[in-house]
Amino acid sequence: MATIHIGTLVFAYQVVDSAGPTDLLTSAQGSILKAVQQYGPVDEAVISRAPEFQFHYIGVNRDPVLLGSSQLTIVPSTTVDECPEVDILLVPGPYLHNFELHPKQAEYIRKHVAAGKLLWTTCTGSSLAASTGVLDGKRATVNNVEYSWVRKRWPKVNWTREKKWVIDGNVWTSSGACAGVDMIAHWLKENYGLDLLIQASNSLDYEPRDADGLYTIFPQRYDAEGNKLSTHVYRYYDDA
Numbered sequence: 361m362a363t364i365h366i367g368t369l370v371f372a373y374q375v376v377d378s379a380g381p382t383d384l385l386t387s388a389q390g391s392i393l394k395a396v397q398q399y400g401p402v403d404e405a406v407i408s409r410a411p412e413f414q415f416h417y418i419g420v421n422r423d424p425v426l427l428g429s430s431q432l433t434i435v436p437s438t439t440v441d442e443c444p445e446v447d448i449l450l451v452p453g454p455y456l457h458n459f460e461l462h463p464k465q466a467e468y469i470r471k472h473v474a475a476g477k478l479l480w481t482t483c484t485g486s487s488l489a490a491s492t493g494v495l496d497g498k499r500a501t502v503n504n505v506e507y508s509w510v511r512k513r514w515p516k517v518n519w520t521r522e523k524k525w526v527i528d529g530n531v532w533t534s535s536g537a538c539a540g541v542d543m544i545a546h547w548l549k550e551n552y553g554l555d556l557l558i559q560a561s562n563s564l565d566y567e568p569r570d571a572d573g574l575y576t577i578f579p580q581r582y583d584a585e586g587n588k589l590s591t592h593v594y595r596y597y598d599d600a
Contacts, residue, residue, distance in 0.1 A: 361390075363412045367446035369465050370419040370436045372428040377452030377482040380541040385413050388548050388560035396563060400595045406556050418443050420462045428454050440464045446472070453483030453537070456506055466492045479531045480547075482540025486533040490514035500533040501526045523571045542568045549577070567591050 366385070368378050386392060390410035393402050419425060419436025426433050438444070441464075449472045466488075473479050473494040481489050486502045487510045489495050496516040504521055511519045520526060525534040525543035532547070534540040545568035549557045558578060561567060570576045581589040 361411060363414050364448065365414050365416060365444065365446045366448045366450060367416040367418050367443060368450045368452065369468070370417050370425050370434055371454060371461070371465070372426060372459070373452035373454050373485070374429045374483060374537055375427050375432055376429075376537045377485065377540060378450060380537060381450060381480070381482060381544040382413075382415055384541055384544055384548070384560060384564065384566070385411075387563040388552065388556060389413060392563070393559060396559075400597060402559060403555065406553070406559055409552050410556055411552060416443055416446055418446075418465075418468070420464050440468045443468075446477070448478045448480060451479065451481045451485035451488055452540075453481070453485040453487070453503060456484050456487060456509070461488045461491055470494055473531065476530055480540070480544065481531075481533045482543075483534070483537045484510070485540075486510075487514065489531070489533070490517050495531065495533075498528040498531055499526050500528065500531070501535045502533065503536050505536075524569060524573050525571055539569075539573075541566070542570075545577070546571070554578075562592055562594060565592065 388410060389412050390407050391412060393407045393410055396402055417434060417437045419439055421439055422436050424433045424435045449469065451469065469489060469492045479489065483503045484506055486495065486500050491514065499518045499520060501520055501523055502510045507521045524539040525532060532543055534543040545557055548560065567575060568577050578591040581591055583589055
């Protein structure tokens, strides 16, 4: 299976907007699932379907960038001028206020979408995509806190706050940062199966929500008295 190349534009975004989705994707990789086998059984059929990813962090240049939260600095691994072809582009969300996307990164988004490749935005990242024109006429969502402000600023977009994420062709937008992780979970389920998503999520002790924000993705569990249990089931060799 060919490695999927995922690019993330680097600017002062909120850390979880990028780290949440990429950590879930990392946990879904076949190489990681193989490593997890040292702790407990992992179905070989799941591993055989698992993808592999290579992540690229795309700056205007290679200068370190102070991110928008956690006092964390990231050094881009490549630039908009040097980056190899990516299959999927992730646009995280900054604190909007007076933030302006660099023209080179804006053009990178336009070319990526025009080529028919998959675009993911998390949180306020959809506002940056909107600023490039690629969301004009499309349905999209954004962080609910900034919803009214964003809708007034980019009125050509068909904004909605009814869903945690929205898919319109090759453009996937999500609302708050954690909804972005839920959106990527949906992508994993649709492309590689629910069992792989469950295995990857177990590693993070994470349960995704559906597009309505409800916990309907994983099978629900109850004890003999009808009390709800955690959806996660962990397997160990000494229990097998």
